[in-house]
């Protein structure tokens with residue numbers, strides 16, 4: 001059964017159409033890339049899927065069930081986890097505690113404040129701690145080894161991976177990643193690609209927004225290209241990188257990033 005179905009989704013903000021009649025499916029074992037120039041509507045689409053913003057028209061279904069009108073924390077509980085374009089960690093909490101916070105899908109700044117005040121309660125929450133350790137190990141043994149460090153002490157790339165670990169806490173079957181490789185060096189992107197492929201092999205579907213084509217090429221089964229809110233192409237990265245409309249609208253402007261792909 002199709003995991004996620006986006007059907008004729010349009011989103012308008014006052015006079016601006018951020019998304020127009022966008023449709024595509026995500027299967028349970030797929031890694032889908034979402035690419036396109038700045039302002040194409042990629043983050044808006046993630047916000048629609050996670051219930052933060054309602055579509056103006058169209059439908060979004062998870063395993064056949066419409067998500068329209070469902071609150072974000074309930075969508076998270078139904079199995080959709082996400083990370084954000086800008087890092088959203090609690091700097092003064094430990095690596096482990098940041099993952100533990102993720103177990104509450106209603107996570108808010110207010111909740112985090114409670115958490116900071118009631119760390120002692122967690123002594124009784126051995127189970128949550130144990131699960132959080134397991135998740136950290138699943139993403140990266142190195143992160144697990146640093147579980148007592150404060151989040152702010154982590155190098156940038158590890159902060160991004162910690163966000164992924166936290167998004168796994170609700171046990172998602174679909175993970176939405178908004179520019180996870182932003183600011184990463186090529187070697188770090190390679191390690192991130194390994195993480196994503198491993199999670200996918202374990203049975204997780206992924207939608208990844210990314211401007212770094214090295215990651216898109218390395219992990220995706222198919223790519224959706226948005227431009228000015230419209231889907232202009234859908235297909236494997238191999239086809240995408242050769243499509244004249246995509247080159248004109250987007251890839252041409254990022255030639256340095258795709259040079260490796262184009263040379264192959």
Ligand SMILES: Nc1ncnc2c1ncn2[C@@H]1O[C@H](COP(=O)(O)OP(=O)(O)OP(=O)(O)O)[C@@H](O)[C@H]1O
Nearest residue numbers: 013016017018036037038039040041042043044045
């Ligand atoms: N809450 C909002 N109110 C008004 N306009 C918005 C809102 N959110 C997004 N937009 C507009 O919708 C369009 C699509 O924005 P969006 O952030 O989805 O693009 P994007 O593809 O994610 O871009 P980038 O790659 O720069 O992150 C932009 O023109 C943006 O200014």
